[in-house]
Amino acid sequence: MTAAPPLTGGSDISPGRSAAARLDSVLGDPWDDGNPFGFAAVLRADERAERNAAAERTLDAYGLNAEFVPAGQGGRFRGLEEFVDVMRTVWRRDPCLGLGYGFSSFIAGVNVWATGNTDQQASTARLLLRGGRAASVYHELAHGNDFSKAEFSARASDGAWLLNGRKEVITNIERADALVLFARTDDAPGSRSHSQFLVPKEAVTGGRLDHLPRFTSSGMRGVHLGGVELTDCRVPQGCLLGSEGHGIETALRSFQLTRVALPAQCVGIVDTGLRAALAAGLDRRLYGRRVVDIPHVRSVLARVFADLLTADAFCRVVSRQLSVSPDETPVTASAVKYLVSRLLIDAMDEVRGVLGARAFLREGPFGIFQKLARDLAPAGFGHASRAACQVTILPHLPRLARRAWFRDGPAPDTLFHTSPDVAPVDFAALMPGGTRSDHLSGTLVALAEELPGLPGRLARRFAAELAALREECLTLPPTDLTIDASPHAYALAGRYAAVLAAAACLGRWRQARDDGAPFTGEEAWVCTALDRLAARLPGGGLLTDDERAEAEHALFEQLLRRQEEKRLFDLTARPVPG
Incomplete structure (x- = not known):
């Protein structure tokens, strides 16, 4: 594995000024104390436990509510991946505004788009487009x-x-x-x-x-x-x-979008948290050198960077799945909510150590960290708890073990494309349950057979995990498919979520490699990502100490480069203000 070349004016998505980039320009530099959407203003509003009224007026002028309304109803919503990229520009600065200004309207609106009649959809669209809330x-x-x-x-x-x-x-x-x-x-x-x-x-x-x-x-x-x-x-x-009498079915259909969208937006929280920790490590000296020159600190930052990329890859793939193969998202959406929320909360806990006492300050250049860490905590239980997502997955496991795993072929390449183009979400195609196929794990099995070198070795480890899951899930008793399931059954759902995340990372990396994308087509991030996921499974991590050190070195160098070039830490590496 070699270090990634410098980014030269692009990311692994197609060029052009995206909606997210346009909103970023409107919201400006978050580190500017005079910006109503800056961290100083955000912290003042947080201390008052009140909304940031000036920032809300900015979002009103931009017309953010149009992002919550399907294009067919006069809004700008087409696919979940693009929606999340736009909303992350808000969540990176202030999750309270991300949730309180409008995402709550999106959660309500999805139910209307999924099952409302023509009049209900039209009236809800008019309400939101004129700045109202649901x-x-x-x-x-x-x-x-x-x-x-x-x-x-x-x-x-x-x-x-x-x-x-x-x-x-x-x-x-x-x-x-x-x-x-x-x-x-x-x-x-x-x-x-x-x-x-x-x-x-x-x-x-x-x-x-x-x-x-x-x-x-x-x-x-x-x-x-x-x-x-x-x-x-x-x-x-x-x-x-x-x-x-169909209220629960409607909820289960709408949850497939919201259970992906919420943790996907929270990736933006960790982006800012990691940026603050890296800035603090570059600024602070300890034992006669910069904090970031301490090997352990560099390792922590590189690993958190890998976890952020894992979370982003999993969210992007399942976001596209809602358009490409929505019959599979009743399971994968719950897997995203279960695993990604945990990855992100753990990541913020890890980088807190780099900030040290600064992680608890409520003012100054790093005061935003403690607010973001508190705002992120509800990601594990807000809207739907991680345990509720495991319960959603459990009844599908025996069926998938019998009918899908090692039988279904790989997912279509569209699921992993690095361009933003994807068919609009068809709300009527969302199913309340009954998933019988799993082409995402089919991608994992196919890549385990064809990939050479270290990525192939890692893919085969997760394919072996899927085989072990199949044997265990085939024998699950009916009592282990409900809320009263044993701890062992809950653990099976968690292990399956890790397998799906590994498949998403491998698929996205392979596509980026084939496209010649800078950094995201390199092995360093995907090998570290899978090593970190494997650490959550029986048997632990997969890389040798030397392999891990080499990959983390490349990740840290890329992290520094993005900080210097003012780029996001997610898969897009998009330039951002500040």
């Missing part, structure tokens, strides 16, 4: 992620729906113009007892609608988390979203 009203503290137990009720009454119940910890509930409500419409147990409703606040009549006091939090302080209690409130019959 809130996703699912959560009840008594039931957490088990929304099948939700008690909030909607009952048919004289040509309308009568709403009763309480919802808590909802983003933007007070300032939302419309609510996507998840409600029980049948007292019988089972998957047909809940429905979803698109409720414009202005359509609520009668009874009482009471907003609950704000919930405060240690992370995402600037996000207004509230609640609502409705008592005998009436809404029109046409507020029903999709078919009665």
Whole structure:
């Protein structure tokens, strides 16, 4: 493995000024203290636990809400990969704005795009495009992620729906113009007892609608988390979203986008955290030399860089899968949410050591780190917990072991292309479950057979892991396919997520290599990425000490180069302000 050549005006995606680059120019240099979207302003708003109003006005002027509306409805949303790149420009600076300004509207809107009728989709598009907000009203503290137990009720009454119940910890509930409500419409147990409703606040009549006091939090302080209690409130019959009793199915379809989009945006948090740690290591002297000249520190930074690239590769591949082969995303989307959130949280924990005491300062040039670390923490449980994602994966494992693994061929090359072009997401094609194929693991098996050298050796290690998983999953008892599964079964879901991530990294690297892309076509990052993933599996890492040291040296040199050239640390290596 050799060090990557300098980047010469490009990344591994096609040239041209992307939407993300345009928004970056609008938002400006985050290290500029006079910038309303700069870290100094972000920290001041965080100390007040309030929204950054000036930054929100900037996003209003830009029209960020158009990113949440499909192109066919007059917006700019086409594919999830491009959407995430645009939204990362916000999340890199302030995750509170990323979530609180609009991603909560995207979460609500996906349900409408997936199952709403023509009028509902058109009205939601108009609402968002004129700067309004929608809130996703699912959560009840008594039931957490088990929304099948939700008690909030909607009952048919004289040509309308009568709403009763309480919802808590909802983003933007007070300032939302419309609510996507998840409600029980049948007292019988089972998957047909809940429905979803698109409720414009202005359509609520009668009874009482009471907003609950704000919930405060240690992370995402600037996000207004509230609640609502409705008592005998009436809404029109046409507020029903999709078919009665299909609320859970609609949720499972929409989750395939949101479970990928949330951790994918959080990659931007770690990009800034790693940038701050590297800057601190270059600035600080210890034991008579720069901190970054200490071998252990260089190793930590290189490994975190590899983890960031792993997370980005996995998110990008599954984002494309939503357009290319959406029948497989009921499983892979949950695998992304489970694994990537853990990778990113661990990465921030590792680079905290490079910053030392500076990692806890709430002001100054590195004060942004402690805020970002707190804001990242909910990635492991927000929207859907990691355990809930494992439960989603579990019932698919025996079926995939019987029908897909080592039977399905490789995924289409489109899944790994480094150009941004991909077919728009077809919301109607999203399935609630029942995945029977796995061409991503088919790519892993194919590459294990054809790749020479070190990448081939690593690919064969993960193919062997897939073979071991197949043997174990074929014998899983029915009791291990539910929430009551054994710890061993939960671990199988985690191991499978690591195998899928390895396949995504190998596929993306092989395509970049064939395209002649700088750095991302080199072996250093993919070998370190797979070595790090293998460390999470039985048997541990795969590289020898010398192989690991050589790869980490190349990674660190690339990290320095990107810092000097002001480029992102993700697979795009796109130039950014500041």
